[in-house]
Amino acid sequence: MKRIALTGLALAAVLAAGVGGYWAGVGGLPAPGLRQWFGVEATLAAAEPVGTGAVIYHQDPGGKPAYSASPRQTGDGRAFRAVRASEDVSFEDKPPAVVAASPAGPGRILYYRNPMGLPDTSPVPKKDSMGMDYIPVHEGEDDDGPVVKVSLGRLQRTGVRSKLVERRVVGRLVRVPGTVQLDERRISVVATRSEAFVNEVANITTGDRVTKGQVLLRLYSPDIAAAGAQFLTDLNGGGRDSALGGARQRLENIGLPTEAIAEIERTRKVPLSVAWRAPRDGIVLERTVVDGMKVAPGEVLFRLADISTIWVLADVPEFDLGAVRLGAPVTIRVRSLPGRGLNGRVSLIYPQVGEATRATRVRIEIANPDGALLPNMYAEVEIGTGDAAPVVAVPDDAVIDTGTRQVVILDRGEGRFEPREVKIGLRGEGFTEIREGIAEGDRVVVAANFLIDAESNLKAALRGLTPPEAQP
Known part of the structure; x- marks a missing residue:
């Protein structure tokens, strides 16, 4: 040569x-x-x-x-x-250079770092245990703060991949067990407010469906007969409005239906027995009355329930409770209806957590027009979480969660990466909501980000261990 x-x-x-x-x-x-x-x-x-x-x-x-x-x-x-080893490793296709202007030389050497990335530096040139020269670090190569530089060849060897940060709807399904229960507001009882004797009970049994106004039984009550006679006396004698109104009020106070009062006023007779009617549509949950029995004031004769709308009570674990909100969409599936889902919404989140189960009860209202849902049925409940509005989100693999802090690695291009602490929100369907730290359009590392984070921590440790005169 x-x-x-x-x-x-x-x-x-x-x-x-x-x-x-x-x-x-x-x-x-x-x-x-x-x-x-x-x-x-x-x-x-x-x-x-x-x-x-x-x-x-x-x-x-x-x-x-x-x-x-x-x-x-x-x-x-x-x-x-x-x-x-000290040369830049790159697998890019580069055309051979013919003649180029000499680039400006690197700045002064600050220190020498271990070629294998170990936390060891030296102010003078040296070799490691395998005979490899320590790599010089020049001015301008280590002054980017938390930014980590990785050669292109090393990027390919480690499999680093990044994705663009986008806005999307983040949600997931909370799957919990539940039971079908009656709507408490649609339950009625049939009872008298005075002592009475049952003359006849309609041919209605437990489980039968009844309609509002349907006759359930006929009974005789001495108190109703006395109040009815007084009302009829005032009515026939042309008494004052105040006296007539007082007699009518007594009949209403002892629970005589409005239809029966109107019948006395029309026929000018006190009936020997009064028809007691169903107060609402529904099914008969309980029948305790039989022909000829004597009933006391307040004794329950029939218990009715309207099942056109029904409740499903589900127990949501405490750690999932923060994702459930009022009005959230719910899908209900029961074993008696395979392949069929019933839709509803969360109407109430009960204000307490079960001490034994560490779960909170959630109430869902379900329309049940055909009566397919019956009380005490077992139900599989799927509660949708998350808002309908899109939010800034990244893949779950992009977030490094240490328990006390969450970090993502920003890809700044040309082998430069920056760890960025973020605040996360909801997780679901493979994505995590980012509330603070990054914005839409940034690129984040989704593969091998733990290696870059480790190198960033190593760089910070080296900066702390390097003597002041050798620090960049």
Whole structure:
């Protein structure tokens, strides 16, 4: 190599006034064969920086994307170039450089770091236990604060991938067990407010459906008969409005239905028995009355329930309670209706947590027009969580959660990464809501982010361990 360089220099000196002046005048360099003859290639090769450390692989001498783990030659006999540990490892296709202006040299060396990334630095050049040279860190290479720089070759080896931050709807389903219960507001009882005797009970049993106004039984009450006679006396004698109103009020106070009062007023007779009617549509839950029995005031004769709308009570675990809100959509499935889902909404979240179960009861109202849902049925409840509005969200793999803080790695391009602490919100369907820290349009690392975070922590540790005069 030295002989070629001396020969080139001698030829260049001889032809400085002649051929050399011609090439200088027309600009550029001679053809490749002449360049080799004049020693230009040898001079350029001598000017290239020499790598240090062990040989990692061999690359095509012309810069083509051809590599080899062992020494080899091209088809025309040229040897592959050895790439050492200290050289930038890149798998990009780069055209061979012909002539380029010399870039500005790096700044002064601040310190030397371990080539294997161990937390060890040195103010002077040295080798590690395997004979690899420590890598110099120049001014401007370690002044980006938390930003971590990774070579392109290393990015490919570690499998780092990033994705764009977008706005999307984040939600998930809270699946809990539940039971079907009656709507407390749609339950009625049939009872008297005075002592009475049952004359006849309608042909109605427990489980039958009744309609509002349907006759349930007929009974005789001495108190109703006495109040009815007084009302009839005032009515026939043309008494004062106040007296007539007082007699009517007594009939209403002892629970005589409005229809029965109207019948007395129309027929001017006190009936021997009074018809007692159903106060609402529904099913008969309980029947305690039989023909001829004596009933006391307030004794329950029938118990009715309207099941056109029914409740489903579900127990939501305490850790899922924060995701459930009033009005959230709910899908109910019962074993008696396979493949069919009934839709409803959360109408109430009970204000207490079960001491034994650590769960809170949630009430869902379900329309039940065909009566398919029956009290005490087992139900599988799916409660939708999350708002309908889209929010800034990242894949779950992008969030590094230590328990006390959450971090994502921002991809700033060209192998530069920055750890960023964020505040997270809801999680669901593989995504996590980000409330603070990043914005829509940023890129976050979703694979190998733990390696970058570890290198960031290592960089911070090295900065703390490096003596003040050696710190960047």
